[in-house]
Amino acid sequence: MYGIFKRRKYFPHTYIHQLRIVFKLKEDKFHFMALSDTQQRIMPRREDREHSHCQVLAYPEAVLLTNPINPKLKGEVDDKYQYSIESKDNKLHGWIADHDAVGFWMITPSDEFRTGGPHKQDLTSHVGPTALSMFVSNHYMGKFYKEGVAWKKAFGPVLIYLNSATFDHAHRYRKSLWKDAKKRLSKEIKSWPYSFAASKDYPHADHRGEVSGQLQVRDKYLHKQLMKAKSAFVGLAAPGRAGSWQTEGKGYQFWTQTDRAGHFSIKNVRRGKYNLYAWVHGFIGNYKLDRNVSVHPGHKKNLGTLIYDPPRSGPTLWEIGIPDRTAAEFFIPDPNPTFVNSILNHEGEKFRQYGLWDRYSDTYPHHDLVFKVGASNYSRDWFFAHVPRRTGNDTKATTWKIKFKLQEVKKSGKYTLQMALAAANFAEVQVRINTPDGSPHFTTNRIGYDNAVARHGIHGLYRLYSINVPGKGLRGGNNTIFLTQTRCKDEFMAVMYDYIRLEGPAV
Numbered sequence: 001m002y003g004i005f006k007r008r009k010y011f012p013h014t015y016i017h018q019l020r021i022v023f024k025l026k027e028d029k030f031h032f033m034a035l036s037d038t039q040q041r042i043m044p045r046r047e048d049r050e051h052s053h054c055q056v057l058a059y060p061e062a063v064l065l066t067n068p069i070n071p072k073l074k075g076e077v078d079d080k081y082q083y084s085i086e087s088k089d090n091k092l093h094g095w096i097a098d099h100d101a102v103g104f105w106m107i108t109p110s111d112e113f114r115t116g117g118p119h120k121q122d123l124t125s126h127v128g129p130t131a132l133s134m135f136v137s138n139h140y141m142g143k144f145y146k147e148g149v150a151w152k153k154a155f156g157p158v159l160i161y162l163n164s165a166t167f168d169h170a171h172r173y174r175k176s177l178w179k180d181a182k183k184r185l186s187k188e189i190k191s192w193p194y195s196f197a198a199s200k201d202y203p204h205a206d207h208r209g210e211v212s213g214q215l216q217v218r219d220k221y222l223h224k225q226l227m228k229a230k231s232a233f234v235g236l237a238a239p240g241r242a243g244s245w246q247t248e249g250k251g252y253q254f255w256t257q258t259d260r261a262g263h264f265s266i267k268n269v270r271r272g273k274y275n276l277y278a279w280v281h282g283f284i285g286n287y288k289l290d291r292n293v294s295v296h297p298g299h300k301k302n303l304g305t306l307i308y309d310p311p312r313s314g315p316t317l318w319e320i321g322i323p324d325r326t327a328a329e330f331f332i333p334d335p336n337p338t339f340v341n342s343i344l345n346h347e348g349e350k351f352r353q354y355g356l357w358d359r360y361s362d363t364y365p366h367h368d369l370v371f372k373v374g375a376s377n378y379s380r381d382w383f384f385a386h387v388p389r390r391t392g393n394d395t396k397a398t399t400w401k402i403k404f405k406l407q408e409v410k411k412s413g414k415y416t417l418q419m420a421l422a423a424a425n426f427a428e429v430q431v432r433i434n435t436p437d438g439s440p441h442f443t444t445n446r447i448g449y450d451n452a453v454a455r456h457g458i459h460g461l462y463r464l465y466s467i468n469v470p471g472k473g474l475r476g477g478n479n480t481i482f483l484t485q486t487r488c489k490d491e492f493m494a495v496m497y498d499y500i501r502l503e504g505p506a507v
Helices: 172-191 347-352 356-363
Strands: 003-007 018-024 030-034 040-042 054-056 063-065 092-097 102-107 130-137 151-155 159-164 208-217 233-237 254-257 263-270 272-279 293-295 300-308 316-321 370-372 389-391 394-396 398-406 414-427 429-433 447-449 463-470 477-485 494-503
Touching: 003 018, 018 102, 030 172, 092 130, 092 172, 102 130, 102 172, 159 172, 208 233, 208 293, 233 263, 254 263, 263 272, 272 300, 293 300, 316 398, 356 389, 414 429, 477 494
Parallel strands: 208 300, 370 398
Antiparallel strands: 003 151, 018 130, 030 040, 030 092, 054 063, 092 102, 102 159, 208 263, 233 254, 233 272, 272 293, 316 494, 389 394, 398 477, 414 447, 414 463, 414 494, 429 477
């Protein structure tokens, strides 16, 4: 299945919130859902989300099952956002009809047509039983596609695959159906781009090109020699500023990861003009090649060795977290025992449990978070999301403190606070140096629409702020940085930090 969408220049301005293929399966047959090797379960029924069977929680998508048809599910939370997956991994999901030992699978061998790049998260399957192939959405991102320009785009093809197995009461057929679906996915990936498509809007392999090269990183404060950009994400997307691929949707995107030496090869690229983008695990910022890359059918283009100079003003004095564009390394609390989804009872998806934002007030009942550089541990002492504090039925702004010592301070020197955000939703972070009150030294102003906290995502859109800190504002000895998330009309106005680093003056 596929869809081809065309917008003429004279069409009125509009938003496209969702483009998707949706299958509503037989409710009396399909009860078992599979998203991955570890995420498989008997699911609630559609009726379980009706008023007499559940309690609606903080928003309509999330319910507590109080009287489900299957009594084993009583006391669990169901929320479609708990089943979200990043585009790069969102290739196979589906349902099994137990009594018939039949599987229904949505297979997506390529994500070149999806919006927002490889890390864009989106829905998969949820109660209904419902199976989705998402082409466009504003989930974990915000609105886009509002412009008076012409564009045309082919979404898909995606494969709807059905399989069957011999029924047995030990449910071994579930494993057999899942294994067969994974085998079929591998076959489809090898077959991409498909040769059967007749539309001129879908080029076959001989009408595509290839781009290769090697990416290295230059950061003299970490290493005197160039460093190999190991496992970096490298991609071709529409021309724009560095990082613009996160919110781009009208064109196609082609991504790969580098090998241990930083080499990359991006195959089966449609004809067109692109920018080459990248980001490297362990380094802040976004890379963009300073020239356009033109791809022609049947041509292989080697860009040679490319050098990424990540943002850096001076040596590292201290750092919190890992530059990986997520908040996954920070403290993710156990869910409230009242609000648990058993499909998420493994470490990899712990952050998708319901209500974790509310655990901040439980973890810090009397004062806000204080992180002491050199003594605190970010995996234990840095909460994964900077959220408002719950006070009865109200919420209020919170201020986190970073305490650190400097042996000496160059009063005329320029220090830099590198603050990378993994997500933001109607939030504002104000930064103050050694004084908790008065005008902020820096503010992000109001930012973000990704709603990653409510949607159980460990990241939304990546942002980086390089904040100038004059030496005269620091002290020899004890210092404190105050981070205030000022907006607090509801618990979901929040940010997630990716990484924070204080740099000394250049040497």
